[in-house]
Amino acid sequence: MAIERKPIRRGGIRTAGYDRSARVLEIEFDNGNVTQYSGVGEEIARRFLASSSPGSYFKDNIDEEFSARRVK
Template sequence: MVRNNINSSNIFSLGYDYENKLLEIEFDSGEIYRHSNVPKSVYEKMMNSEFVGYYINYNVRNNYPCVKLK
């Protein structure tokens, strides 16, 4: 999955797999998390959000299954 760099205070990059509805979040700390079953609409709203970290914290973090990759 290709991740794109993000202009955020604690998020380095984000990637999304449209076919499998997977969202990867790479934090500045180097930790990478993969959320599953994330709808395309959630990803698009997140990418258009002025505050991506806030959006992730309140709309993704506790709403979609997650595994830590690194």
């Protein structure tokens, strides 16, 4: 599954993208790791992608709330 990611470049996050039909949020971190989080609702993904503080939003709402699979 190829998810188109957009630049974030804040809070330790380089890029991120969301696949609405699969409910998967894909995040590329500054260290080069790419992780997919499954079961993420559209509203949470939208708020994360629009956040002025994506690192904090990620830690508070995504990091330990959804199952993660490292893809790179």
